[in-house]
Amino acid sequence: MSKFYQSVTADIVIFTIENDELKVLLIKRVKKPFKNQWALPGGFLLENEPPEKAALRVLRDKAGMGNMYMEQLYTFPGSGRDPRGNVITVTYFALAPINKMLAKPNKGQNPTLHLLKKLPELAFDHEKIIDYALKRLRSKLEYTNAIYSLLPKYFTFNHLQKTYELIFGRKLDKRNFRKKFMMLGLIKSTKKLHKGIRQRPAQLYQFTSRKPTELKKFF
Amino acid sequence: MSKFYQSVTADIVIFTIENDELKVLLIKRVKKPFKNQWALPGGFLLENEPPEKAALRVLRDKAGMGNMYMEQLYTFPGSGRDPRGNVITVTYFALAPINKMLAKPNKGQNPTLHLLKKLPELAFDHEKIIDYALKRLRSKLEYTNAIYSLLPKYFTFNHLQKTYELIFGRKLDKRNFRKKFMMLGLIKSTKKLHKGIRQRPAQLYQFTSRKPTELKKFF
């Protein structure tokens, strides 16, 4: 059998939470096709570059971000979806707390956070990819500790709960949430308090580990 | 940014159950690299061929099989894993009941079922891919009706239970299994009986639907 060559891109869905809203990072395309439309940050693989390396490069160069949680999502076929011809897209999804986002944004591409609920019209089939990523995000939170990657080092229980509520789109019971989460042993209390607000100060917590771990059960 | 081109393969992990054992289909490589070693069926993508089409083509041409349950697994990088250079591998996993396997096997490649527990030394990183596939298979059985794709049209409750036991590697309680499974409403009793054996004949069941469906819960 003869070999044929494909052009391959890596596209990344980067989620974060800002102002109690789940957001996605989009860039504005400066080239054809879909010039001036919003799209996921992405780019072609370089020679001999593994897809994951390419994704990390895009994260750095196009979105101006350093290390964060990232995993592969799915590989989409090119036929029919990209006017440039036969392009295969390996997609990734990444999570970061807002304070790690956009450290050194690439101004030319205008990377901007968009409300997940109110996305603009997107290039290629990027809307479908974002849907897929959200599904994966939810499922990951059910059986891993991935939530740590959306939170800063210190956080309150309320902050943690709000994060789940935003992603799953439903309210949770405060007492049950605490009970269940404490039993998992993922977080530990610090002696610090969240001061400087006009209510009773809350305990600050931190994760016992910030490495990806699978859990038996969850939500 | 300039475009570079990659060569891309599709490799498939095909599981089936034969003689109460979970097995994987392997072919014997006829070309370098890894000539004469066992490997997953796979091949390069043709020009403009989407990865999934290529996987289906491999299923047909290399393994001699028609339609069956198949889904994408993961896309592995090429660097360092394939002596042929920079190859990206999109992997799939497929399931079929033994009676659908090897209808028209490609004799040259010698496609053969191997005990999952006792695999020979494999080409490339195919052992890692099989491990990954087994993990996915187990997880799929926990929240989808995928099990239908490993069973023939008519089957006994015992056959169904054995199938789960084999894949998860542990015994299940007969009564609890029945109770739970019947509540799911995935199967319906037929009037037929499993005759021609020397014990009391068992009821034959069939799936109410043979389309992939997600369930709320499972095992």
Add this chain to the structure above:
DNA sequence: ACAAAAGTGTTCGATATACACCCATGT
């Protein structure tokens, strides 16, 4: 004093698990 979020237990229903005997058939 009051506004605002923090923190804390118990009850109830649903689900999962453990467990043993009789039945129908072929030989």
Add this chain to the structure above:
DNA sequence: ACATGGGTGTATATCGAACACTTTTGT
């Protein structure tokens, strides 16, 4: 008659869901 898997119910433990009031701070 007997060997073999087929078929059935109950009791207990565990887990998840519902639910309201007191506490601590800043203003």
